[in-house]
Amino acid sequence: MVTANLRDAQVEVNLAAIRHNVAAQRQAMPAGNRIFGVVKANAYGHGAVAVAQDLSSAGIDGFCVAALDEGLELRQAGLTELILVLGITPVQYAGTAAENDISLTVGDVDWLKAYQQLAHAVSIPKPLKIHLGFDTGMGRIGFTEPALLKEALELLKDPVFEFEGCFTHFATADEANDAYFKQQIARWHELLAVLPTLPPYVHMANSATGLWHPDQITGNTVRMGISMYGLNPSGTVLPATLDLQPALAVTARLTFVKQLKAGRSVSYGATYTAKQDEWIGTIPVGYADGYTRQLSGYQVLINGQRCDLVGRVCMDQMMVRLPQELPVGTKVTLLGRDGNDEITATELAEKTGIINYEILTSLSPRLKRIYKS
């Protein structure tokens, strides 16, 4: 998809906020612990390469991505830190990971055997770095049985592999009730006990664990995702324990302003009709940019004031009722702070029945990203 560089609509990313959030997490952990910046899904919409480059100069310990291609994007941009693919990579692509020094997650013995065969057949020059995933209750990927984990450890002695890490992932670390979290912790310790020696990276904390269970963290590395971008993983369920600063805003400028006469309507379905003469502005952003149609009738900020969207959000444009006639080019904040008011991703998520993560990752590549360092 093309990026609309020649349009007054953008995602604004404040890199200093991301650095601030990482520093806050670092301060809250024992000295010597490491932080992997989770930059999957284009760094939760913030732009993976720009965020990773900035974190790299600020001294991050590694990056996590979801798919091998995302790791390759970072290597091609010149990043030299550890890069871990959190999802399962098809064995036939694993040689590409080894060649590019990208670490892969493995959750079963058959995968290791298949790679062993492949690596011996085609002789891949570098060992493949492996992080074993432990499924302690997320029910997604990873080892659950100690016996199979033991078998995996035997296979990892083959020099085609380098056993670099092991980790687990929590399903309920952002909830007030920690009973399930505690069960997962117990299984984590059971599986860790199978390892005669620990690999260099032992990681179990996502953002929520880093925020609400710092005393339960064993291992030496936190995988920081949503909290790095300044958002609360629980939405509004639990108060954040760190001073998190949201890093992302979405802004645009009015492209068209008109007076709508009483009785005239706006947008598809003509669902909105003016009761009196009023001023309407057009914003050059729509649902194809990730501003969901479910936000039809919601609010944006103009000159620090909330203004109602009117009519349905279109694919590429939407309309707002203005408090008075305002010039074309007036700034509109769809997400972020303007004056004393702020529309957060969490607020938009609650309005639409999704989570703040999804608001961020929905922002399409058509919206240009601009950075403030």
Ligand SMILES: *Cc1c(COP(=O)(O)O)cnc(C)c1O
């Ligand atoms: C996405 C992901 C994370 C980051 O999660 P946050 O809630 O954003 O901190 C960490 N670990 C794994 C395995 C993930 O898939």
